[in-house]
Amino acid sequence: MHAGLFLVCFALSAPLALAQLPGIEEPTDPTPAIQTPPPQASDAEIATRITDIFAEIDSLRRVTVKVNHGVVTLTGDVSSTAADTRAEELALRVNGVVTVENQIERRLAVDDSTGSLFGDSSSRLEKVYRALPLYGVSLAVFLVIALLGHLIASWRGFWRLLLPNPFLVELVSGAFRIVALLVALVMAMNILGATTMLGTILGGAGVIGLAIGFSVRDTLENYISSIMLSVRQPFRANEHVVIDGNEGKVIRLTSRSTILMTLDGNHLRIPNTIVFKAVILNYTRNPERRFEFDLGVDAADDPVAAMQLGLDRLKAMPFVLNDPEPEAFIQTVGDSNIVLRFMGWVNQTKTNFFKGRGLAISATKDALESAGFTLPEPIYRLRFDSKVEDALKSVPADSAPPAAATPPKKPVDTREASDVAADTTINEKVAAERAQGGEQDLLDEQSPVE
The missing domain is CATH 1.10.287 (Helix Hairpins)
Structure with a gap:
């Protein structure tokens, strides 16, 4: 392909190249004015001089010259516009010519137009x-x-x-x-x-x-973003990230997009232009992650005692880290309850974050209820018509049927639900995807990470 392009350029440049070879230069018109024999030439001498010049030029031999008081009138026909212009320029350069009236017509014969192309x-x-x-x-x-x-x-x-x-x-x-x-x-x-x-x-x-x-401005912008991301290396493969609100684990970085596997196992492609400009949240860089939840106690209960009881229960859980220690504080005080916020830390490499948080909520709630703290329920105030109110008052208090006895709950094996070991399913899927190859991955383990 490159050789063909070069030969085309050769063919187009042939006239210019040949023009510079010794011995084959084409004659050019002299720059000084063409002089007639006497300094003050008559109309006849001017006409003769121009006619003689045109006779020596093949393309101008059919041009007729008339001169009257220095005004030259050119008639006849030529084969090209270039010859027409040349005849007028030559006539103007003859001494004694005042102006030129160009009445030359161009011939439209096929042989005249193609002769310069195929002739000689x-x-x-x-x-x-x-x-x-x-x-x-x-x-x-x-x-x-x-x-x-x-x-x-x-x-x-x-x-x-x-x-x-x-x-x-x-x-x-x-x-x-x-x-x-x-x-x-x-x-x-x-x-x-x-x-x-x-x-x-x-x-x-x-x-x-x-x-x-x-x-292709958008394509170029995306390509440049890919270059910058490959240099910056903002994340590694299999890291848990959130990019522009999209959460998942990184499969690879290609020249066009960043490919994630969402936590529900789906592929997600994000254009690198968006990735380069987006705020990136990386959960993997720091294995320690904090969870938090809110629990409410009755307004009449001691909130500080409830906080201490909840903290003691969190510290007793094996997957909750003691460094950093769990924390608790009063979030809000409502009309009928006090909202407490509890916080604790887990190691994501060993503990499933979502399971750990759920079990911590359940254990803290049970601890507060066992200690006599009331977890407020929603309170509704009902207003009745006077007739309905009178009817309710007329019903004997002992007319309600006795409540059915609650059957004892069967014991349930909770070992599986209580297992907070880290889930490696998505990690295994990402590793399998990377092992299959496919598009070139711009993530390099040897390059420094941002």
């Missing part, structure tokens, strides 16, 4: 043949530089020494390969003398690249 084939072939050594040198320079750039870009060990991040290794080595191709093209075009065409090509490529950049 032998001369063109001869020029190409004489330029073959120059083409060979230019092609050799292009191939040497391009091959050298490709070899350096493919030298993975060298790039890994410079850039420890594997994603940056791929990015920088690919960019180096493109730069080497551009340098090779510039050097080859300079040898051919086609620098003007090269500038036009590169300018057009820049404009196209700018337009493409605007159209």
Whole structure:
């Protein structure tokens, strides 16, 4: 593909290259004014001089010249607009010409329009043949530089020494390969003398690249975010995180998105643009995690004694850490109750956080109730009509049927429910996902974490 692009540039630059070869330069018009023999030429002499000049130029031989008081009128026909313009410019440069009335018409014959394209084939072939050594040198320079750039870009060990991040290794080595191709093209075009065409090509490529950049702005932003995340390494695989309100364990970081496994076992892809800008909560970095819950006691009870009783019960639970110690304080005082808040710490690597919190709530509640503390129930005030109230008062107090005896509760084996060991199901699923491979993972255990 690169060789084809280079040959196309060669073909387009052939006229410019051939124009600089010795012995095949095309004649150019002299810059000084064309003088007639006498300093003050008559109309006839001006007409003769212009006619003689046009007679020596193939494309202007059919142009007729008339001169009256220095005003030159050009008629006839030419094969191209360029020949029309050239005739007028030549006439204006003759001494004694005041102005030029250009009435030349362009011929629309097929042979005139295509003659310059297909005519004089032998001369063109001869020029190409004489330029073959120059083409060979230019092609050799292009191939040497391009091959050298490709070899350096493919030298993975060298790039890994410079850039420890594997994603940056791929990015920088690919960019180096493109730069080497551009340098090779510039050097080859300079040898051919086609620098003007090269500038036009590169300018057009820049404009196209700018337009493409605007159209894929979101994609580029996401790609740059992937680069920054691969450098920062804000989390590791299998860490428990919350990203922009999405909770789960990290499977991998790809060039487009961060893949999580939610706590209910589903895959979640978050674009890296969102991840880079989001607030990230990481539960795994610190294995100790605090739980908290609220319990209410009656307004007539001693809240301090209830707090101490709850703290003693929490400290007695084997999975609750003693350092940091559990804490308790009065959260609010309501109309009919006092709300106490209890807090304790667990080690997430050994204890299931949610099970531990639930058992701590149950144990503290039982301890307070066993000590005679009343856990307030909702109080409702009912208002009745006078007739309903009178009817209720007329009912004898002993008319209600006796309450049925409550059957004794059967003992239940609670060992499984009381097991607070850490759940490793999601960890195992994440490990299995990573073992299957798939997309390239930008998370590197060897790179420093943010």
